[in-house]
Amino acid sequence: MIQRLQLQSFRSYDQLIIDIDKPFVVFSGANGAGKTNILEAISLFTPGRGLRKAEMLELQQHDSSSPWAASIAINGYTLGTGVSEVGIKKRLWHLNQEPLKSQKILNDILRLFWLTPETDSLFLDTPSVRRQFIDRMIFVLWPEHAVVLKAYEHATKERLRLLELNSDATWISTVEEHVANAGIQMQKNRSSFLKLLPLDESLRASMCGNAEVLETEEDAKGYYVKQLLQNRLRDGHAGMTTFGPHRSDLEVFYTLKNQLAEKCSTGEQKMLLSKFLMGFLKYLLENISTPVILLFDDVISHLDFTNRVLLFEQLIGLQQQTSNKGLLQVFFTGTHLNAFEAISPYAQNFEVDHSQVRTV
Numbered sequence: 001m002i003q004r005l006q007l008q009s010f011r012s013y014d015q016l017i018i019d020i021d022k023p024f025v026v027f028s029g030a031n032g033a034g035k036t037n038i039l040e041a042i043s044l045f046t047p048g049r050g051l052r053k054a055e056m057l058e059l060q061q062h063d064s065s066s067p068w069a070a071s072i073a074i075n076g077y078t079l080g081t082g083v084s085e086v087g088i089k090k091r092l093w094h095l096n097q098e099p100l101k102s103q104k105i106l107n108d109i110l111r112l113f114w115l116t117p118e119t120d121s122l123f124l125d126t127p128s129v130r131r132q133f134i135d136r137m138i139f140v141l142w143p144e145h146a147v148v149l150k151a152y153e154h155a156t157k158e159r160l161r162l163l164e165l166n167s168d169a170t171w172i173s174t175v176e177e178h179v180a181n182a183g184i185q186m187q188k189n190r191s192s193f194l195k196l197l198p199l200d201e202s203l204r205a206s207m208c209g210n211a212e213v214l215e216t217e218e219d220a221k222g223y224y225v226k227q228l229l230q231n232r233l234r235d236g237h238a239g240m241t242t243f244g245p246h247r248s249d250l251e252v253f254y255t256l257k258n259q260l261a262e263k264c265s266t267g268e269q270k271m272l273l274s275k276f277l278m279g280f281l282k283y284l285l286e287n288i289s290t291p292v293i294l295l296f297d298d299v300i301s302h303l304d305f306t307n308r309v310l311l312f313e314q315l316i317g318l319q320q321q322t323s324n325k326g327l328l329q330v331f332f333t334g335t336h337l338n339a340f341e342a343i344s345p346y347a348q349n350f351e352v353d354h355s356q357v358r359t360v
Helices: 035-043 103-109 117-124 127-141 145-164 169-196 210-216 220-230 232-238 266-287 305-319 337-346
Strands: 002-010 013-019 024-028 069-074 077-082 092-095 111-115 203-208 249-254 292-297 328-334 347-353 356-359
Touching (some): 013 035, 024 337, 035 292, 035 328, 111 127, 111 266, 117 266, 169 203, 305 328
Parallel strands (some): 292 328
Antiparallel strands (some): 002 013, 002 069, 203 249
């Protein structure tokens, strides 16, 4: 678990040191008090730009002459990140006070996942948002999935560039091989991940789209390359790739009502999302020995009392599950502390007011 968080010149915080000794941590306070800034700092301890996807310059406290920095103490490790000077965009990393050249080791120390208020509308949002959601889950389990996505994005962009330039067909064919290799692996990762999850019997989840036909093709790569070849003229004119897993969608089905999640009521959608998340966490904790850190940024206030209590009970059950290989630690933000009463025996509570944090 994270035992200490330190911030310097980060967002609205000049200096902040928080010692933590509980599996559940609650930051309560008014909107704009600085709660999300704390969770954002924690979210930076995974490859990527954190829950706000912020640029490095956005993390710097205004009018501070000290460069921003953040560190956590977790299970005997001290991880630090930040910049060397104010205005510098390149982020540095330290592990136990020594420079860290590669972020790959982060996955051996902790696994991070977060939910924000926007997640509430997941089933009503665009396929792109749902793909990003499922891909973030897969990153947590299989960090190499990020490499596959990056390779696929690079290859598809290169193919479109060559089509626009009317380049040599042999050169395009070579790039299409790379597109197919990465695309097939990307589709396999998503499909395999969903099949692994111990989901509640009231829901089913699968990927749907034109790339899913690859699962039934004996020569998947040959089929994929053929599709890309046939679509060259159309893709070149449209400036987009019309076949591939980048067009797939996460489809969640509520079996008890025999309908897709997007057709369900708002309350049912929240329930399905919660069950989907619990299946993910259950599998993760039973198969990953590193600590799992979950961030709930202002999500609890969007739940009614019954669903809120149910979520807390499920999280407590997961945290105490004897079959776990890993430990679960959950950080919450919310405007009212009384919303977290059901979890208070297991929680450490902090009140945040104008970026001042005190223990409650």
